[in-house]
Amino acid sequence: MSTANFGVSAGNFVLLSNFSTMSTVMKEFSLNVTSSTLRIMNSPSTNSIAFLNALEVVSSPDTLIQDGASILPSGKYQGILTLLRRSKLYTGATNFSNIGVVNYVSGGPTQDTAPSTVYGTCTEMNSASNPNSNFNVTWDFDVDVGFRHLVRFHFCDIVSKTLNQLYFNVYIDSSAVVTGLDLSTVSFNVLAAPYYVDLVTSTSKSSKMQVSIGPYTANAAYPNAILNGLEIMKLNNSVGSLSGNMGVSSSGSSGGNNTGMIVGVVVGVLGTIVLAWLLFLFCRRR
Known part of the structure; x- marks a missing residue:
């Protein structure tokens, strides 16, 4: 064997x-x-x-993986039928936890999307001592060359005391894929409401993918950025394969x-x- x-x-x-x-x-x-x-x-x-x-x-529920998502650098990708779930939900290196405040709102993500142990924990910028902080928090992941990947970002604002205080950017490799994300607006104007973003990458030419979060200073009173969870899922290619051609x-x-x-x-x-x-x-x- x-x-x-x-x-x-x-x-x-x-x-x-x-x-x-x-x-x-x-x-x-x-x-x-x-x-x-x-x-x-x-x-x-x-x-x-x-x-x-x-x-x-x-x-699994039909709503767990939608058939379409935004494709980088622009446009829509249809046909997310078969995929390999490569990475686990990211809960490591957590420096903030408040699981009890997670508020699943009707019409938003559910416990099937990710449990409260994911949405109730996060990694955030270590900028508390410096209001002029301007850096990104970055992770590197191994991916397979020659395939597109569905990247799902999980967010839940468990760090703010009031609405519209947290604005930040999201990056894949060197591209800003979401700019000025305001979780209050996209999460039904409720604090600690789960939210996720799906993005399909271009065909990988490198075996490494870099994911980053960083501050958006145009609206924010204080620089901060968070990430609660991350999933990277390889998509089948044109011949219906997740392994080779x-x-x-x-x-x-x-x-x-x-x-x-x-x-x-x-x-x-x-x-x-x-x-x-x-x-x-x-x-x-x-």
């Missing part, structure tokens, strides 16, 4: 190709299933095997049939052993 090399597909989408692992790995995918049956197929490479330790299929092919189907044949042989052998054991017990009793 340590030398196994195989692919995994679901319907017409390639989830993994030429996959191998020497350690415990969990992969999470979001699929738009339009039929009553979901077929997941493991296809071993030549002279290899394919294996799976466990599988979870969980239904090869789509689901007939060769993949034959791999699935081989797997079925192996399972059938194993079941047959087990059945023969059970029958032989029962015959032995019967003869011994006589």
Whole structure:
């Protein structure tokens, strides 16, 4: 099993190709299933095997991932059907927490979007001692070259005492993707109301993505910026693949049939052993 090399597909989408692992790995995918049956197929490479330790299929609300989002640098992206959830919700390096004030408002994000443990914690600028602070808080993430990514920013103003006090900018790499974000306005004029922004990046030419938040000083009384959570989700390419440039092919189907044949042989052998054991017990009793 340590030398196994195989692919995994679901319907017409390639989830993994030429996959191998020497350690415990969990992969999470979001699929738009339009039929009553979901077929997941493991296809071993030549002279290899394919294996799976466990599988979870969980239904999620249709509103969790919308079909469209703003694409960088401009325009709209449609067709967010299949994606790989690469990163976890960001709750590390938190320097402010107020989970009890999170106020889920009707029409906004729900607990399914992200729990209050995400929206009730945040990383903010360390600018309390300097009202002239002007710097960005930055994170670096590994991404796959040649793919677009859906980046979801989670925000919730748990730091302000009154409305319209927090304005800040959001950046991906060197581009300002949101300027002068006022969470009071976009969150139904309620403090501590969850809000998220979806952005689709251009096709990655680098294996690194940089995400930053920084102050917007035009309206703000004091420089500050926050980030409660972040998700980076790789989108399938034009051939329906999340791994490489090869789509689901007939060769993949034959791999699935081989797997079925192996399972059938194993079941047959087990059945023969059970029958032989029962015959032995019967003869011994006589």
